[in-house]
Amino acid sequence: MQPGNDTQISEFLLLGLSEEPEVQPLIFGLFLSMYLITVLGNLLLILAVSSDSHLHTPMYFFLANLSFVNICSTSTTVPKMLWNIQVQGKTITYAGCISQIFFFSVFGLMENLLLTVMAYDRLVAICHPLHYTVIMNRQLCGLLVLVSWIISALNSLLQSLMLLRLSFCTGMEIPHIFCELNQVVGHACSDAFVNDMVMYFGIVVLGCPPVAGVLYSYSKIVSSICGISSAQGKYKSFSTCASHLSVVSLFYCTGLGVYLSSAGTQSSHASAVASVMYTVVTPMLNPFLYSLRNRDIKRALKRIIGVPTMYVAIILGLKKCP
Template sequence: MELGNLTEFSEFLLMGLSEKPELQSLIFGLFLSMYLITVLGNLLITLVISSDSHLHTPMYFFLSNLSLVDICFTSTTIPKMLWNIQTLSKAITYGGCITQMYFFVLFAGLDNSLLTVMAYDRYVAICHPLHYMVIMNPRLCGLLVLVSWIMSVLYALLQCLMVLRLSFYSDLEIPHFFCELNQVIQLARSDNFLNNMVMYFGAVLLGGGPFVCILYSYSKIVSSICRIPSAQGKYKAFSTCASHLLVVSLFYGTSLGVYLSSAVTQSSHSSATASVMYTVLTPMLNPFIYSLRNKDIKRALKRFLGITFMKGPIVLGLKKCT
């Protein structure tokens, strides 16, 4: 009897990063710390950008969207893992697994799309500086973000609908700390050839395509920078895209490293450990990369924190007067 109609009543088991009981407290503390840093750091960047009128430009509009997406990206996986460690349980329902998979694919796709849009923004700023505000008008910026959302939502929906057609054994053990699409497909009981084709086609189209666009944008950017006569002008032009280039290198370098290493080693637990790099570490480092290498962000942070800390004494003073 096929279990296609019964998987909704079964539970899957997320095996996590390690099965050793003595390591669970260490993993819990480490990932809780990284999750809090990710949420607070990205939330601070978003609040600073929204509260400072000097940062109401296309570049920082895309950065604030990226920060919000990074918060959602890590929130799809880490809270469930922390809950399982705390409750000494590895279970996740079939519906919970599909939901987690959907949002993970959605926000990973959005991360990818927003990095591509930000590369295009830097290309226009450096290669066509005189027409920058005309080309990157608010309507186009909103449209680029909207298209990114639509493409990511549709792709995530397609992948989840493809998984729903598969049947699984009950109490399936997933050698990962979340329901990763590739791992779930490979563990299906029924034929998964079509799922693999759709997954690889989507990876090439929505992963490789944006990456090629980013490379093309930066080839044009480097070419334009090389034509700048002064060394100071070259440094200033490069500094405007250095943070984004570092984030792109980190995101694509770690994600490609995960899938290349998993293909070579064929170790599921090694793949799960390596995937921490782009699912947790990269979103956590993004706020630091943009704030430490960006003078505008650092000035806005000082103003934002100064206003926030000044409100406390002012409020207390008013209360004493009344």
């Protein structure tokens, strides 16, 4: 180890997307807008599901959990980035970096597992419609979500604890908007072979089965839809999983794009820009993808948004009265 290394490093430097001062206000405004849209959109989706008794079904139960995960995932990274831009700083404490890695890993894996569970839900709904309510009962839905949270938390705890054994050089710079696990491990001054093995093992064990589960579910769904004789029946069956398929495609394509860009280019800036897609853009688009093609969600949202409007109209009407 070099003499300049420090095993008790107190902070890291997050380089962000750009170091040019004139660009910072634009980045701040853009990310603040996307963050507010993400939080508001997903909160409205949760309120719509919880307030409408017609949406108290397994599909919307999983959707509400996905919206909650999207809010938490974005809140793990974006506020710190906005704060650094506001104070014109780049630092994040060692404890803050480890905490950011832990929570982002929890919510990232949780989203992956939830999308898999939702794919299974659509499989049962389309391929076994008569037994849907029996198979996807309340106990099973709660158990699937609980197990997903436990697996995500245990994996993230293991990855975070493994980071504590590494030593880091002073003034270490992370070319991202947040502390990403593979970036931090890759910049360690000590031997990170064990950490790499644990990280890749986690990706294989916890990443590949969900992907395989989603692919299997949709292969069975497509096969079942193709067996329907009427065109109207095919469209109705496909429309029930179109929104979820859009979210799944967005999640995996952006995630795959990030890792391909990281492996295929040496530009840290390009990798940082690519990571914005699945850390900020994907959670922001999810509520729109689910609400635009879903009549039940749109009806519930209109009722929620219409309530404050009705109150305002009543108040204004009372003020006009003598």
